[in-house]
Amino acid sequence: MEENWEPKIIAFVCNWCTYAGADLAGTARFKYAPNVRVIKTPCTGRIDPMFILHALEKGADGVIVSGCHPNDCHYTEGNFNARRKYIMMRALLTQLGVDLERVTFSWCSASEGIKFARLVTEVVDRVRKLGPYEDFKTLNREVR
């Protein structure tokens, strides 16, 4: 493990619940680990499982996917689609030998600023324990 390595976490969140939740964490000044970069999508339904793979491939060490709680979806059922895809995704990831510990799916509403803060810190700690994610990068190099 290289010196002073810091885990890179990328979070795919929906605009209506989790992004707002993340904003609330800000307005309420809940501190959390700085390792996360948020990518906003309209709805978790928009999040393509390939995003997760791509993120890992491009050097993220962990991924968070988060959206509205079941039945709270701004688009009524987008998050259910997301959940279905995620279940499929987990199977795929295990197939590919990716440690599921690196990919976290969590509901987080616009009122759950504290939950978002905890989620991030928690994931960062977990991934820090797992160490940097090399497999795909090495794979890429081999391919090239």
Add this chain to the structure above:
Amino acid sequence: MARIGVFVCWCGSNIAETVDVAKAAEVIAKIPGVVLSVDYKYMCSDPGQEIVKQAIKEHNLTGVVVASCSPRMHEKTFRKAAADAGMNPYMLEMANIREQCSWVHDNKKDGTQKSIDLIRMMVEKVKRNKPLQNIKIPVTRKALVIGGGVTGIQAALDIAAGGVPVILLEKDMSIGGHMSKLDETFPTLDCSQCILTPKMVEVAQNPLVTIMTYSELEKLEGFIGNFKATIRKKARYVDIDKCTGCGTCWQKCPVKVPSEFEQGLGVRKAIYIPFPQAVPSRPRIDAENCLKLKEGRCGICAKICPTQCISYEDKDVLIEEEIGAIVVATGYQLMPTSAFGEYGYGKYKDVVTSLQFERMVCASGPTLGDFQRPSDGKKPKTVVFVKCVGSRDPAHYYSYCSKICCMYTAKQTMLFRHKVHDGNAYVFYIDIRSNGKNYEEFVRRAQEEDGAQYIRGRVSAVYQDGEDLVVEGADTLTNSQVKIRADLVVLATAMEPPKGIKELAQKLGIGYDQFGWLTEAHPKLRPVESATAGIFLAGCALSPRDIPDSVSEASGAAAKVLGLVSKDELEKEGVVAKVREFSCTGCQNCIRVCPYTAISLKDIRDRAGNLIRQVAEVNPGLCTGCGTCTPSCPSRSIDLQGFTDDELYAEINAMAELI
């Protein structure tokens, strides 16, 4: 080649404290494609916005990133500024370095690094953003109200009051709904007819309202602002335009049938009007029972009709209407006594529903208000009212509370006591739900002034014993069984969705719950909207409600309709899905996952008009830009504009390389 301008905000000390804004701007400036990167104390202030506008013009920027607070805060502000400077607003993005950076981290090094990354990601996105146009949809200035009960009537009146033409659609032969069957209403005890019939007349006379009775929705096509409704006018065998409602026909008609309006307690003829104040007060022939239509005999009505308005050859007619917005006010129906085994499966004549009771005491009822029990016409001295029959009973019927029974039962005990001064009224209840203006006081009055005997407990069984009915109940407050010999038992049976509601909901493409109640777009903040744009809901179609609630919802829905049709064009954000036709295989995955039925199949034909293949097509009017369709496409042929794969992958790459 992209020419991006980046503007980093201090937000006073809010950002500047934990982010070295100058350094950030400086690093960002090195990114290829960034032609300008500056920082400023308050970007959102007027001078701040001026800086952006100027820059856009001077450096003729193709894209802008404002790194400041959350886009939820100021995206509109800055996009407007960009538009003013002649740039497509969708080419401006915001990097959230306040709520999601400076406010949640206290180490300046981290803060600065993260801000740089966030801005970098947005720069990469903006490079790939495409200018989008807001979508404009024409609107038909005409509304359709489905259901002619008090809710539908109110909605129609309010919409018409806004100067918009309305069609009031009613499946029965007269408007008025359940309210027209009630005797007096809680908590004021004013007579239902007296307050409803004027409204019925008003709506009938309103030039902007077209009432279509004995008609149902056959088919609905189109989308918000542009619906095409096909309405089936069922054969009535009476030309209601020629008919004067003189009544000769139904006086002479020889056939007697139990009256639906009187809840089977009275009789009507085979050609009839349901009740004297019916609107329109025009009869129809009931084909199942008319001798002429059944066996070809009789035909008196046609012979004696002074205006020759009766035709036995009458057929259903289909009418097409262009509609801008729809209000669904289909109401409810009451469970019949025959549903309840322990209460005799409806075989005891003197076990009646609350609605039958209303007719029994109503001055315009079958007995003209003389209170008699159905079996032998005897005046009941002891009446037992049973609440929560079929409601709050997940084991056998419905889990929900029917909401209005507590109040109308209290009312009915009063009506009874006003008819029979020395009568005994017993009420079996589990809880008394009287949360409304003057409701609790009303229930107290029933007990304190009109002497209704309230017993906390459910009734286990009712059975006939000679002339009387025996009610086996419990009083849970003294923990004893109670037996009552009653002359009449009134069951406050559950309200349930009307027959055929699911079929209607499917025609409209709106949702309903496991019982068949229609579901609102949001239970708190969008209570009178369906999830389908342009279709609104009101009254008991959603779930049990009392008259005040239904009427206020009617007005609410009407306001929504007026808001919608007030403009000739609807404008909505350009963030909608778009199909790449050449690669679309027509697999219909997107159609399946779309929550808004916004996607459909479109034929592609050659010049000769032969069908070559089918591809998906997005209706921008219905699309809400959720993007669920995009990941579902195996050939990457449908993409969400404003959040395209290209743009999002760019963000991922930028992030991953930098952090």
Add this chain to the structure above:
Amino acid sequence: MNYAYYPGCSLESTSPDFNESTKAIVDFLGLGIGELPDWVCCGASSLHPSDKLMSLALPSLTLESANKEQKDIMVQCPACYAHLREAQEALSHEGHEKDDLVQVIGRDVPAKMKIKHLSEILLNEVGIPALQEKMVKKLEGIKIASYYGCVIVRPKKLMKYDDPENPMVMDQLVSATGAQSIDWPFKTKCCGAGYSISKTEVTLDLTYEILSQAKKNGAEAISVLCPLCHINLDLRQKAIEQRYGEKFNLPIFYYTQLLGLSFGLDPKKLALDRLFVNPFPLLKSKGI
């Protein structure tokens, strides 16, 4: 049809009349239902509350012997019916209960067979038309109240017999004989059999209600399908009349006896002479 007959203890000892009339009509109809060899007590309701395990283990043995014979089970006593069903449920659902059960019996017992009450078999598998073909006597003019008691209809989930509020199985069979089965509210009211011995006066209280309701609704006789109900309504009718000083004189038939009569079988074979409330005056008065 491939049933074996499980009489149960009551029919063996205190209710031979039910037993005999059952055998009589089964033979007459040639249903080919023989008695199940070495069946044991079902551990009926009075063992049940104290000892759940045994109350499941005992009937399991009977299921086992039915299994050996590869036959479905035909029952008459509702209590046995209930207990066999319960055992079947327990055996066909993996879990704690089943494990214990297997441990007690000493082996697993497959329990796939059908368990049916004769009245169901007659109504649904033989069918009213087939029965009526064989009927030589119409029991016209007798008003009969069909009384089911509680056990046969409740709990519905377990028994799957008929609507617990207003069952019609027996009514249909009774009216098939030409008799008039009356509609009355106490079809499934409890007769208190559980207390027949330990707290007789309770039983008397409950049965009194049932008898008087039947009479009020114009019944001249009552038809039952449960041996315990029968004992209480028949054997104890005198005691009831004494306790409440009210004459009922309602003959209590087993539905099998009524069917037997309409088939023209010998009253002796149907054990009508064993009823405590003498049915013959009534039958004579109706010319049967």
Add this chain to the structure above:
Amino acid sequence: MQINLSKDVDLLQFGKVLKQESETDVRKCYQCGKCTAGCPLNYLMDISPSQVIRFCQLGIKEKVLNSKTIWFCIFCDTCSTRCPQEVDIKGVMDGLRRMATREGVQPKAQVRNLEKAFALMIKMFGRVYEPGVVAGYNFMSGNLFHDVILFPLLLIKRKINLKPHFKKAGEIRGMFKRAEKVRKERASEKGKEVVAHE
């Protein structure tokens, strides 16, 4: 009566055991009283069925285990059949009886002797030999002549066959033993001492 819920009650423990024994969830009950209303034996009971459920909800074990009600319940199942909340009241009574037996609470009604008599018969003969039951019951309940008047009647009608029949008696005795064993194990799992029931 005063109950100190924060002190006198072990709701969790009691609730767990009760749920196991009765296979139903008393928390569903909203006290509509339909069970009480329809119970044919309520007039004998010290507390009504709905009250039993209520005390169970509150976790007041002593009250229910010492009530007459659980022993008077005759399992006619009218309550459970009509309960709007799918609470198996009969099941609860049943469970409470077994709990009482286990904890050695003296039954507050006579029915138990009859059960013992039945159990005894089955042990001895494999089938219930009813005259024996009655005799046995009378013996245990110390009322030797109860119902004896009926015997001559029964005999006249040949309604009692006097020879007991032996069916699998040996095997069944074995089963009783094993059942005892299993019960003990289960009980010890629950960490409760068992009052054997014979």
